[in-house]
Amino acid sequence: MAIMDARPGRVRPAPENFLTDEQIAAVKDGRRDFLRKAFLTASAVMAGPTVARAAAAGDPAILELPPWSTSLGQSVAANPYGMPSKFERALARRESPGLTRVGGSSVAFTPLQGLFGIITPSGLHFERHHQGWHDVDPSQHRLMVNGLVKTNAVFTMDDIMRLPSVSRIHFIECGANTGMEWGNVAVPTVQYSHGMLSCSEFTGVALKELLDMCGADYRKGRFVLAEGADGSSMTRTIPMELIESGEVLVAYGMNGEMLRPENGYPLRLVVPGVQGVSWVKWLRRIEVGDKPWASKDEAVHYIDLMPDGQHRQYTSLQECKSVITTPSGGQLLLDKGFYNVSGMAWSGRGKVTRVDVSTDGGINWRQARLETPVLSKAVTRFNIDWVWDGKPAILQSRAVDETGYVQPSYGQLRKVRGTKSIYHNNAIQSWKVAESGEVSNVQVL
Amino acid sequence: MAIMDARPGRVRPAPENFLTDEQIAAVKDGRRDFLRKAFLTASAVMAGPTVARAAAAGDPAILELPPWSTSLGQSVAANPYGMPSKFERALARRESPGLTRVGGSSVAFTPLQGLFGIITPSGLHFERHHQGWHDVDPSQHRLMVNGLVKTNAVFTMDDIMRLPSVSRIHFIECGANTGMEWGNVAVPTVQYSHGMLSCSEFTGVALKELLDMCGADYRKGRFVLAEGADGSSMTRTIPMELIESGEVLVAYGMNGEMLRPENGYPLRLVVPGVQGVSWVKWLRRIEVGDKPWASKDEAVHYIDLMPDGQHRQYTSLQECKSVITTPSGGQLLLDKGFYNVSGMAWSGRGKVTRVDVSTDGGINWRQARLETPVLSKAVTRFNIDWVWDGKPAILQSRAVDETGYVQPSYGQLRKVRGTKSIYHNNAIQSWKVAESGEVSNVQVL
Numbered sequence: 001m002a003i004m005d006a007r008p009g010r011v012r013p014a015p016e017n018f019l020t021d022e023q024i025a026a027v028k029d030g031r032r033d034f035l036r037k038a039f040l041t042a043s044a045v046m047a048g049p050t051v052a053r054a055a056a057a058g059d060p061a062i063l064e065l066p067p068w069s070t071s072l073g074q075s076v077a078a079n080p081y082g083m084p085s086k087f088e089r090a091l092a093r094r095e096s097p098g099l100t101r102v103g104g105s106s107v108a109f110t111p112l113q114g115l116f117g118i119i120t121p122s123g124l125h126f127e128r129h130h131q132g133w134h135d136v137d138p139s140q141h142r143l144m145v146n147g148l149v150k151t152n153a154v155f156t157m158d159d160i161m162r163l164p165s166v167s168r169i170h171f172i173e174c175g176a177n178t179g180m181e182w183g184n185v186a187v188p189t190v191q192y193s194h195g196m197l198s199c200s201e202f203t204g205v206a207l208k209e210l211l212d213m214c215g216a217d218y219r220k221g222r223f224v225l226a227e228g229a230d231g232s233s234m235t236r237t238i239p240m241e242l243i244e245s246g247e248v249l250v251a252y253g254m255n256g257e258m259l260r261p262e263n264g265y266p267l268r269l270v271v272p273g274v275q276g277v278s279w280v281k282w283l284r285r286i287e288v289g290d291k292p293w294a295s296k297d298e299a300v301h302y303i304d305l306m307p308d309g310q311h312r313q314y315t316s317l318q319e320c321k322s323v324i325t326t327p328s329g330g331q332l333l334l335d336k337g338f339y340n341v342s343g344m345a346w347s348g349r350g351k352v353t354r355v356d357v358s359t360d361g362g363i364n365w366r367q368a369r370l371e372t373p374v375l376s377k378a379v380t381r382f383n384i385d386w387v388w389d390g391k392p393a394i395l396q397s398r399a400v401d402e403t404g405y406v407q408p409s410y411g412q413l414r415k416v417r418g419t420k421s422i423y424h425n426n427a428i429q430s431w432k433v434a435e436s437g438e439v440s441n442v443q444v445l
Numbered sequence: 446m447a448i449m450d451a452r453p454g455r456v457r458p459a460p461e462n463f464l465t466d467e468q469i470a471a472v473k474d475g476r477r478d479f480l481r482k483a484f485l486t487a488s489a490v491m492a493g494p495t496v497a498r499a500a501a502a503g504d505p506a507i508l509e510l511p512p513w514s515t516s517l518g519q520s521v522a523a524n525p526y527g528m529p530s531k532f533e534r535a536l537a538r539r540e541s542p543g544l545t546r547v548g549g550s551s552v553a554f555t556p557l558q559g560l561f562g563i564i565t566p567s568g569l570h571f572e573r574h575h576q577g578w579h580d581v582d583p584s585q586h587r588l589m590v591n592g593l594v595k596t597n598a599v600f601t602m603d604d605i606m607r608l609p610s611v612s613r614i615h616f617i618e619c620g621a622n623t624g625m626e627w628g629n630v631a632v633p634t635v636q637y638s639h640g641m642l643s644c645s646e647f648t649g650v651a652l653k654e655l656l657d658m659c660g661a662d663y664r665k666g667r668f669v670l671a672e673g674a675d676g677s678s679m680t681r682t683i684p685m686e687l688i689e690s691g692e693v694l695v696a697y698g699m700n701g702e703m704l705r706p707e708n709g710y711p712l713r714l715v716v717p718g719v720q721g722v723s724w725v726k727w728l729r730r731i732e733v734g735d736k737p738w739a740s741k742d743e744a745v746h747y748i749d750l751m752p753d754g755q756h757r758q759y760t761s762l763q764e765c766k767s768v769i770t771t772p773s774g775g776q777l778l779l780d781k782g783f784y785n786v787s788g789m790a791w792s793g794r795g796k797v798t799r800v801d802v803s804t805d806g807g808i809n810w811r812q813a814r815l816e817t818p819v820l821s822k823a824v825t826r827f828n829i830d831w832v833w834d835g836k837p838a839i840l841q842s843r844a845v846d847e848t849g850y851v852q853p854s855y856g857q858l859r860k861v862r863g864t865k866s867i868y869h870n871n872a873i874q875s876w877k878v879a880e881s882g883e884v885s886n887v888q889v890l
Contacts (some may be wrong), residue, residue, distance in 0.1 A: 005553060027637050066674070068581050068676070068727070069576075069674050069676060069678070070676060071579075071676055072576055072577045073549055073577025073578045073675060074549065074579070074769060075547075075551065075553060076540050076542075076548055076553035076574055076578075076707075077537075077538050077548070077553035078548075079707070080537035081528070081529065081534075081537055081568040081569065082538070082569070082705050082706075082707055083568065083705075084702060085580050085583075085710045085711075086580055086701060086707045087580070087583055087710075088702070089709075091523050091702065091703075092522075093521075093524075093527070094525070102517070103521055103522070103523075104518055104519065106520065107521060112700070114703075115701045115702060116610070116648035116701055117648045117700075117701050119700045119701045120701050121700055122527060123526040123528065123568065124701075127522065128521070129521055130520065131517055131518060132517045132518025132519050133519050133521075133523075134512075134519070135530050135531055135532070136511075136513050137532060138512060138524035138530075138532055158779075159783075162784055162785055163782065163785060164784075165561070165787055166816060167562035168815040168816070169818070198658065201561075201563065201714045202562075202563045203562045220682050231510070231513070231515060231516055231517060233514070252561075255564045256560045256562050256569075257479060257529060257560060257566045258529065258536075258559075260527050260528070260530070261523075261527075261529075262523075262524070262527060265529075265530045276481040282513070321754055334603075339607055365569040371611060371612045372612070373614070373818045373820060375818060383610050383611070424803035439502075440742075
């Protein structure tokens with residue numbers, strides 16, 4: 001069996017996990033055998049499994065036990081609100097230094113290399129602010145609806161939270177995600193190349209419900225302006241078709257609890273399939289109008305520079321995309337053998353129907369397993385078996401959505417979009433595995 | 446439209462949220478009009494929506510703005526691992542004082558009254574320990590497989606994390622959940638009546654995969670012992686059929702990240718549909734055997750005292766159950782009018798297919814909306830509209846699963862089970878709404 005044959009193979013699940021700097025250095029120096037021996041010795045001798053070791057050797061005696069097996073541990077509710085293990089401290093959101101002048105208008109990336117499944121822990125949700133974040137007092141917060149409506153209205157949080165509620169799992173991706181990769185290989189790890197992506201269960205009220213209550217003019221009012229309460233007064237135009245579908249939510253809940261402050265507490269817009277900038281945080285106003293507003297972040301930013309020098313505007317939908325998160329850039333394969341290759345796929349147009357994985361730079365492809373649930377406009381987790389023969393390899397994933405759209409290669413994408421864009425890069429990502437086991441970011445056209 | 450007619454109606458989403466003690470006292474004293482006026486005044490005058498108010502009044506001038514709209518906020522990654530708003534601090538796991546002598550062998554309940562959707566935030570996952578919890582060092586932790594297998598084996602965390610990985614969303618419920626309610630109304634809020642329930646996305650390796658690797662004897666070996674590494678050495682028997690189905694996982698991931706220390710970091714068993722005690726935390730050993738072990742927590746605890754004085758043993762499956770979480774005990778309806786009634790339903794036998802809600806103590810029932818996704822052996826969120834006429838009401842929910850099983854009333858359950866049990870109480874929960882708007886726990890047979 002391939003898995004058993006491959007017992008010595010190991011992958012660091014995240015750059016931060018489980019291996020000491022000395023162990024990593026040993027592999028990089030070519031001392032892989034040394035490391036393997038160290039691991040096997042550790043498996044047999046280290047403190048944890050002494051009971052297991054004794055029993056496995058046919059000896060029922062308990063020789064020694066780790067402290068957590070011989071003492072009364074901490075009380076329930078020692079932490080009324082729990083936190084991750086101290087051994088996971090390095091798995092954190094990280095700012096890309098120098099990306100902007102002020103940290104309040106910067107980005108903190110989600111460490112996709114250490115995540116599993118489809119739900120992003122709220123504490124690791126990526127951040128992109130335009131004027132920093134505040135912990136807004138919900139008893140002070142209001143949402144106004146005005147414009148082409150019969151009745152202007154101001155809602156308190158209590159008003160909104162008693163209305164018909166819906167809960168749905170959706171991804172949110174910044175339009176600039178993978179934006180540094182248009183022309184060249186810019187960043188070493190998947191945290192920085194794809195980490196402006198999160199997926200959560202959102203709870204709130206359909207915006208359509210609020211517009212109905214206010215008597216919106218759906219004939220003339222084909223656009224809505226969403227405005228945030230932060231210092232940037234972020235404003236974005238949302239087409240009325242999206243709202244009429246019932247998918248756009250005025251959300252207060254994320255992953256079972258109230259939104260986090262840095263993600264718009266107490267109220268944000270949820271616009272499934274559309275780039276994150278339209279999911280206006282600290283939402284304070286909805287205006288119904290008859291044409292797009294061409295606000296600053298629609299006219300100057302979040303536009304696509306095309307090869308002919310023109311800019312595309314109002315391209316807000318996030319096309320089908322995927323990325324392998326394990327193994328990925330900065331990780332290290334400790335030996336040849338069996339690996340579980342795992343990644344995430346998503347589409348702003350609906351469900352992901354298929355993900356193929358190549359380990360030879362796109363020559364051969366195999367179909368990956370999709371974990372359940374596969375949901376519309378949500379992240380889908382894929383997994384596939386791989387036995388690494390110790391030779392250089394290039395890992396790629398290619399997703400297909402329910403419209404039949406196939407995630408493009410860099411070559412295909414650049415034919416249409418050129419290399420000068422910032423936004424909406426959904427090209428196939430390539431990770432090179434060197435003979436040393438080191439994984440790095442490369443581009444394959 | 447019912448919703449518009451009902452504008453003044455409000456419900457506190459959790460006892461801890463949004464209302465001052467003075468406001469609650471005003472309602473309890475019958476000064477509801479005073480409170481409503483205070484709220485309407487607040488809506489029109491308070492600091493937050495001044496821009497909105499001005500604009501709504503046809504005045505484009507910005508009169509005054511809250512501080513979060515006029516200043517640079519905090520930087521991205523100000524918290525590398527984020528936390529809830531300071532305004533949500535009261536929404537926490539809570540121990541039931543005096544339930545056990547030592548906090549390390551007690552329970553901390555999940556605040557269901559303040560949660561949305563189906564995902565339980567990991568920081569609020571309920572806790573039930575038998576000897577306290579430790580933050581176990583993953584580099585020291587081992588899992589042994591022994592018993593009726595060809596090859597005994599000891600796995601490191603690295604060994605396990607490179608194996609084929611699966612991710613699935615499942616509920617976990619302590620067998621003793623709602624245990625204090627068998628004979629009478631024992632606790633005031635849904636946190637204490639139903640809060641030993643959580644639902645998360647788990648990631649790990651199918652236990653079947655590990656047993657295959659070790660050459661388990663599936664003919665003789667019809668049972669598996671799971672043993673934890675904490676001081677209680679918790680041991681539970683798992684029938685091999687469950688493992689052969691592929692559903693039982695050796696899990697390291699929960700809601701996208703590594704398990705939390707108090708939930709078994711770095712490794713726990715996931716046994717979908719089965720009571721929480723079998724989801725052995727800090728899992729250190731799996732033994733394959735030919736009969737059940739009748740361990741302490743199978744022979745003395747987690748057994749059901751029947752009306753004839755006999756005990757039922759090995760009743761580990763969690764039958765179909767539901768509960769309304771909003772409104773629920775301890776909450777307060779501030780006025781008559783429209784409310785969104787929301788709750789959770791689940792079944793250890795598969796998917797929930799239907800939830801009916803009564804507002805008159807079980808005389809009339811209406812079918813609730815089920816939020817997506819509806820998953821097997823997972824929590825399903827239901828919602829239903831309700832216009833409260835201000836008269837006393839009794840709210841109930843009744844779930845049906847895909848086997849056709851209907852959640853029983855207390856009368857039906859007691860006919861079979863009597864009133865002396867601790868475990869496996871899945872009766873219909875009733876919340877009484879008094880004319881004052883106060884919601885309390887009552888039993889309806």
